[in-house]
Amino acid sequence: MKRRLRVGLLWHTFGHPNLGVDALARANSALIRRAAAMAGIEIRFITLGTPTRPGIDVPPDVEIGPHPSIRQALRGRSRFLAEVRNCDMVFDIGEGDSFTDLYGARRFAFQAGTKLAVLATGTPLVLSPQTIGPFAAPHHRALATSILRRAKAVHTRDHLSTEFAEALGVRQVKEFTDTAFALPYEPPGPKGRPRIAINVSGLLYAGGVSMRLDYRALTHSIIEAFSAVGAAEICLFAHVNGTNPPDTDEPAIDELARRFPQTTRIQSFTDSTAAKTFIAGADFVVAARMHAAIAAFSSGTPVVPIAYSRKVNGLFAGLDYPHFVDAQSDDLERATTTILAAFQQRQQLAQAVAVGRRLAEARLDAYVDELALLLDQVVSRHPNRIHEPA
Missing domain, CATH: 3.40.50.2000 (Glycogen Phosphorylase B;)
Structure with missing residues (x-):
């Protein structure tokens, strides 16, 4: 029997013009994939959020899913909601720093609304390492607090976000670091002038x-x-x-x-x-x-x-x-x-970078361990749905 999961990637956008958002999508999916392998789980992804541009290179286990549409939802024909229901778990990275009202009420509404949609379907929602807040408007803060407390897990990438979430009464918050530290690259070749x-x-x-x-x-x-x-x-x-x-x-x-x-x-x-x-x-x-x-x-x-x-x-x-x-x-x-x-003093900076890299790698290792536990919990709770013939 092969253990399998269908995982939603909310606000993960491969090929986003902001390469930081692209980096988060590629790196976080790679870390989830690594955790699934540790847990002996076969995983398939579907993106949920900002659409991917044509011609973008996407990993073979990633399906590009729908963009949320309020109009479709009101008509009762929301493909976004249908795909969320078909997921066993949804990881939401909020494009790194979008779960806030700093960028305006409309953007906050999209971020909060999609999270509420996932919670409404009963699909476990995990907030991947990201910046949390701030929420200047009291009604935004109240809604965000409700979402954070109902999420299966809340992961931050810095201590300020951790402290902010804890101040809101979020108990299941854990701090790691930015997943983009895990983004792969080609080692540089021989160098000429600096x-x-x-x-x-x-x-x-x-x-x-x-x-x-x-x-x-x-x-x-x-x-x-x-x-x-x-x-x-x-x-x-x-x-x-x-x-x-x-x-x-x-x-x-x-x-x-x-x-x-x-x-x-x-x-x-x-x-x-x-x-x-x-x-x-x-x-x-x-x-x-x-x-x-x-x-x-x-x-x-x-x-x-x-x-x-x-x-x-x-x-x-x-x-x-x-x-x-x-x-x-x-x-x-x-x-x-x-x-x-x-x-x-760039040689001294390089030494400081080396120390910081080891810290980041250790935190990402801990994050992968946490993910493996979360994925295994979902499989264990739904054995009839998840376990299929290989």
Whole structure:
């Protein structure tokens, strides 16, 4: 008898223009797959949430499922609900940081509504490691609290989210780390001259986040400073693609490449694995997108993240890595000095990265152990439905 499970991947989007979301989908499904193998379970996935673009490479055990539609649900013909009912378990990663009302009521409604739909079907809901909150509106906080308390398990990726969830009275919360640390990549080949890779955030460059640091001025400052040294190739790369500013990084990078012709504009990547492979070949990275920083860190590359929100500070502080710019408190002079000093001390940064990587790997090992237990519990409770002839 072969033990089998059909697992829903809620808000896991393969091929998302934000490569961080793509990285979460690929890495978390790989970790669930690893846990299933440990438990002796054959697993099949179906995605639930943002649709995948055509032509995207998707693992063979992943089926691309439906996008939730309120109109269909009201008509009683919701394919989303039908697919949820056919799942034995649903893992929801919330695209990393979307379970909050920071991005507006509509986005919160979609995040909360889909979670409530899963709970309403009786399908076990597990929140995979992600940022939880904040919820500014009292009615949003009350609804989120109800969802979190009813979930089978709640997993966070940083201590701030853990403390926030516990303050809401969530007892089944466990802290691990960002699953994107497990994203695979191709090891770099032989290197020539040193390569400085600067990940530019179009959102921050357009002033889309309220913070003390003048990010546009900082970007100009470090490009000019590295150009004056002249010993390294300066590469500009995106980690959010597409044509919808300010969410995309590409227009800002194109502008910078015209302004600083001595830089190399890296062609945009089709998926997060390709991006991480490039990042792994750099000698030093400045990353404004959190998952670009994670790609560097988890491939052993010295990196200075630009921490513009608590999700970034909490994640890297939790890995004993203090080498980041705090965009909410640092001014231009301090941020520039931090980055240039880090470049000069990149061997020491590499040692700190190695220590942090071991911490992240240990936490992901613990996460896989937890997943294996959860998957086994579902199989054990429904033996007639799950156990089929091989």
